[in-house]
């Protein structure tokens with residue numbers, strides 16, 4: 100019992116500490132932050148709103164958050180639109196080849212963006228999408244789809260075929276059975292894909308940095324470090340504020356759907 | 371209601387291999403309870419799935435109500451099927467499971483509640499409508515699956531081993547429920563099982579399948595008393611028919627016809643000496659295991675099944691005078707294993 104609790108407490112402290120650190124730094128005066136004789140874990144001087152003012156007043160932070168949310172939503176949509184039918188087809192219709200193709204598709208996920216950004220930037224300029232968020236909306240699915248397809252394949256395989264047979268006997272077409280039966284049963288997997296793809300979009304750096312230059316069109320993950328680190332001056336308070344505000348909603352969503360998320364990742368594993 | 375017919379129905383899964391179903395011809399009768407009986411892997415499920423439209427036949431035709439339905443999708447065949455696993459929709463309540471076919475077939479929404487209530491009360495699950503499938507016992511799940519099948523008032527019912535997931539006690543009562551249920555709705559029903567007791571008890575007629583071939587179609591009495599070949603003879607009956615090989619014929623007799631000699635009429639009986647090696651007491655009957663002694667069938671293993679009314683004591687390792695009435699003998703061709711005319715054979 101004691102061991103149980105000590106593990107829980109230890110993990111909670113480790114996991115909560117970054118949030119505490121971001122929170123306290125957000126409101127610390129810069130002089131307090133830089134004075135190494137101060138206790139770094141508490142406020143030694145009055146808290147300040149200066150960093151938030153800088154973040155919201157002098158950068159396009161809200162714009163970047165909006166860009167990222169929009170790109171994220173579009174990428175999630177494209178990912179689901181392509182990965183759901185792909186995964187279903189690979190899981191159900193192609194026999195032995197389904198598994199092999201699934202693994203091959205997953206392997207493409209492992210090719211790092213650092214290898215791909217140069218050829219892809221050619222593609223982006225050919226499409227005339229440079230310096231807009233459409234460039235990342237087009238490119239991000241190249242890594243969200245393989246992973247999502249693979250994850251959803253595991254999900255669909257765990258659904259007994261007889262359920263779909265029953266639905267077809269009960270009066271649905273195969274497509275109807277997919278939409279009205281397979282998808283509702285797979286909400287955990289779909290939710291996992293949504294959260295996962297969205298998180299990847301918010302944290303991606305290389306493509307966002309190379310494809311988009313203008314300040315107004317930045318993703319939050321690039322805009323914040325680019326415009327809050329000026330030369331060798333780090334605006335720590337504003338940086339931490341930006342990180343906190345961006346990560347809190349995602350952390351909350353993760354926790355809200357934790358059970359389903361775990362189910363989403365383990366469903367293929369135990370079959 | 372409708373008649374199901376198959377003509378030369380064949381399913382080959384892998385080219386070059388023996389089919390899972392081979393050249394099956396059968397016709398149900400109106401309102402009949404037809405049982406497909408065969409060991410595991412004999413093609414029962416495949417045959418049923420082809421009738422349902424879930425599997426495309428390699429060759430042959432399927433007719434429902436006189437029309438060829440090969441090209442029709444499952445939903446267009448207006449059949450209902452209960453799967454071995456029940457295939458209840460795990461994310462839906464019992465009510466929505468039962469209403470699912472109604473929604474899928476776009477039946478007017480106002481009629482749903484009435485129909486679901488009719489089906490669920492017929493099966494005695496009216497109190498479970500709000501539960502999820504995982505909150506039900508095996509017997510309750512089976513009833514929900516049946517309710518979902520009847521709710522659309524199908525032309526034909528297909529049931530794939532619906533009782534095999536139940537424990538022995540529940541199975542007996544569920545069997546009776548099913549029979550009652552069939553009497554009440556009178557829909558043509560095809561019922562798949564590997565359990566001969568179930569088949570004998572429930573079937574109007576039995577289709578015996580083996581390796582994808584129909585071995586015999588007949589009433590329970592016909593397939594039991596007059597098996598068409600040695601497979602049917604040994605597959606039905608527990609313990610199975612005794613078979614003795616003699617030249618080009620195989621002669622068979624059921625263990626319950628192999629009795630102490632004094633129980634049989636003098637004129638027609640064939641005397642055989644029986645060495646008992648093992649004895650099972652089952653309450654209502656005894657099974658004697660042993661072999662024949664002192665004839666040309668010396669050492670051939672045979673069984674005898676004695677009703678409780680036969681009270682003599684038997685000792686292991688002793689030899690007794692037993693016999694079979696000659697009208698209880700069945701003859702099979704040794705090559706083809708098919709039934710043949712009675713023949714005179716030398717017993718001694």
Ligand SMILES: Nc1ncnc2c1ncn2[C@@H]1O[C@H](COP(=O)(O)OP(=O)(O)O)[C@@H](O)[C@H]1O
Nearest residue numbers: 383384390408409410411412413414415416417
């Ligand atoms: N989808 C399939 N692919 C390949 N072989 C199959 C398939 N379904 C069934 N079989 C084979 O067909 C034969 C009959 O199977 P089945 O109809 O399930 O028998 P039963 O229901 O009598 O146990 C078996 O040998 C089985 O392995």
Ligand SMILES: [Mg+2]
Nearest residue numbers: 411414415416
């Ligand atoms: Mg089967």
